[in-house]
Amino acid sequence: MKTTNFLFVLIALLAISCAQQQEKQTQQTGMVDMKITSSAFVNNGVMPSEFTCDGEDLSPLLSISDVPSNAKSLVLIMDDPDAPVGTWDHWIVFNMPASTKEIPKGTEPDGIAGRNSWGRTGYGGPCPPSGTHRYFFKLYALDTELNLPEGTTKKEIERAMQGYIIAQAQLIGLYKRR
Known part of the structure; x- marks a missing residue:
């Protein structure tokens, strides 16, 4: 009986400690657990061809949750770090509500x-020349809106959002041409 009580107390203390550590980490980084998901594919799963150059080249449905209440805008960047010429930018949208x-x-x-x-x-x-490529859907919550025009490059957007990111999330899709 004493062993059971001891284990229960130990587990409870461990759970409290983990929760406090998570809260402390969130306070230190200012980041919260925002989420981006898709019903079309799971994280690190294969993207259906309808979302690629081999299909209809449609953007997939994306679901966003747990955006911080103090966020003023969102930024979405989809890129492929496995492209032979360096990271290839597929989709960039900023100042999303x-x-x-x-x-x-x-x-x-x-x-x-x-x-x-x-x-x-x-x-x-996605339209990779060869092999399986990873497609990162990166979502950022900002505490501001960016004063940039349409057609701004990813590099310029990333530079402008430095110091304003309050949360981020990502979803990775995989694709290989047949």
Whole structure:
């Protein structure tokens, strides 16, 4: 009986300690657990071809949750770090409303479109030349809106959002052409 009580107390103290550590880490980094998911594929799962150059080249449905209440805008960046010429930017949108909960399949979200690596705005789906590539959907919550025009590059957006990021999340999709 004493062993059971001791184990119960030990487990309770461990749980409290872990919760306090998580709260302390959140306070130190200022980051909270925001989420970005898709019903089309799981994190680190294969993206269906309808979202690629081999299909309809539609943007996937994305769901957003747990955005901090003090967020003023969101930034979405989809890129491929496995491209042979360096990271390839597929989709960039900034100044999305912080209230955005979902980006429906095949649509552009409210906000300002940045310029992708094809030199245009809007979604450009996966189209890897060879092998399996990773596609990072990176979501940032900012405590400001960015004063940048449509067609701004990812590099310029990343520079402008430094010091204003209050939360971030990512979803990774995989794709290999057949």
